[in-house]
Amino acid sequence: MNEKLRYKRLRLLVSKINKERKRQGLKIDILCKDLIGSQREFINRLDTLSFAATFYESIVGTTDTGGLFYMTSRLIREKIPNANVVFILRQAGTFELNLFESDQPIALDKQHLENCFTPEIVDNICKSNKICTLDDMFAMGLQGNLTVLNKITAAAIPLGSFAAPLGFILIYRSAQNKFTDLELNNITAITPGLSRAIQSCQVLSHANDLK
Numbered sequence: 001m002n003e004k005l006r007y008k009r010l011r012l013l014v015s016k017i018n019k020e021r022k023r024q025g026l027k028i029d030i031l032c033k034d035l036i037g038s039q040r041e042f043i044n045r046l047d048t049l050s051f052a053a054t055f056y057e058s059i060v061g062t063t064d065t066g067g068l069f070y071m072t073s074r075l076i077r078e079k080i081p082n083a084n085v086v087f088i089l090r091q092a093g094t095f096e097l098n099l100f101e102s103d104q105p106i107a108l109d110k111q112h113l114e115n116c117f118t119p120e121i122v123d124n125i126c127k128s129n130k131i132c133t134l135d136d137m138f139a140m141g142l143q144g145n146l147t148v149l150n151k152i153t154a155a156a157i158p159l160g161s162f163a164a165p166l167g168f169i170l171i172y173r174s175a176q177n178k179f180t181d182l183e184l185n186n187i188t189a190i191t192p193g194l195s196r197a198i199q200s201c202q203v204l205s206h207a208n209d210l211k
């Protein structure tokens with residue numbers, strides 16, 4: 001075998017080895033990214049479970065909606081920095097706003113986002129049975145000072161079931177600090193238990209009124 005042929009075969013062999021190394025390297029990179037992604041997802045799930053567990057522990061023994069909303073609002077604000085939290089409940093032809101900065105509800109005397117809602121918009125959000133963004137709310141007819149509203153990010157997380165919507169949790173803060181999927185997932189994780197607790201408190205309140 002002459003020298004040129006051996007050299008050519010050697011180059012082909014080296015080229016094949018390099019290509020195989022690149023393929024193996026790509027597979028390893030993909031595997032590492034998958035592992036990192038799975039680990040991050042697992043950590044996020046643990047975070048959500050921990051938040052839900054803390055929530056359920058905190059509302060044990062709560063028998064009135066005021067105490068329930070105050071505790072839930074406090075936990076959400078601890079978990080989601082700088083968030084404003086409002087509980088909006090449907091009523092016949094109207095709706096009820098519940099805001100807590102302490103253990104007492106705050107007065108609705110400021111031009112906040114919650115003041116822009118109408119019964120029709122509340123009904124539309126409830127019937128959508130999904131997390132609604134501020135853009136979704138605008139599409140449903142939300143109106144207000146656009147200069148102010150353009151400076152915030154907001155989400156409405158439904159309470160109750162599609163068959164019997166109770167209302168929703170409205171959260172909002174500066175548009176520079178948009179809500180993450182993890183933050184919204186944490187709130188969504190507690191809505192089933194919160195919805196049942198609201199209904200229980202309402203039933204108990206109605207029973208006390210009849211006495």
